[in-house]
Amino acid sequence: MIERVSRQVQQPVSAAAQRARQGAGFQGLLQQELQKAAPAPEVAFSKHAMSRAEERGIEITPSLMDQIRGSMVRAQAKGATNILAMDSEKAFIINVPNAKVITAITQDEMKDSVFTNIDGAVFL
Known part of the structure; x- marks a missing residue:
């Protein structure tokens, strides 16, 4: 019974979580998102x-x-x-x-x- 519970708890990890675990961390993810953001339009x-x-x-x-x-x-x-x-x-x-x-x-x-x-x- 204990084995069943532990298997059910382990779920697939999202790609973002995998990158965070691989050392990208929050700062790396934040930088990636900021780079994706559109630059301020020219006035x-x-x-x-x-x-x-x-x-x-x-x-x-x-x-x-x-x-x-x-x-x-x-x-x-x-x-x-x-x-x-x-x-x-x-x-x-x-x-x-x-x-x-x-x-x-x-x-x-x-x-x-x-x-x-x-x-x-x-x-x-």
Whole structure:
């Protein structure tokens, strides 16, 4: 009777469990899953946003693009579709599903502005 119970308890081991036992461990599995994940989409500026940024003296640097992309990814994880991404000097309205910056605003213009049709705000 003891033999029967011990045979029933032993069940086939999943492939993930086998890899973990072979030394891949949690960290290895996590890295594999992260590599499978889609990279963050590239952010594009609409013609309107580019002209507004130029008019308002907002410099679009690689660092700023990384901040905007990060804001967009965080907002997407929460289900937001149109966000206001801002810091103390500038703000951007971003359409998250299309990964497109709709407009750019400076600090002076933020004072009198009312932002509509957004469902989230993210600080850069």
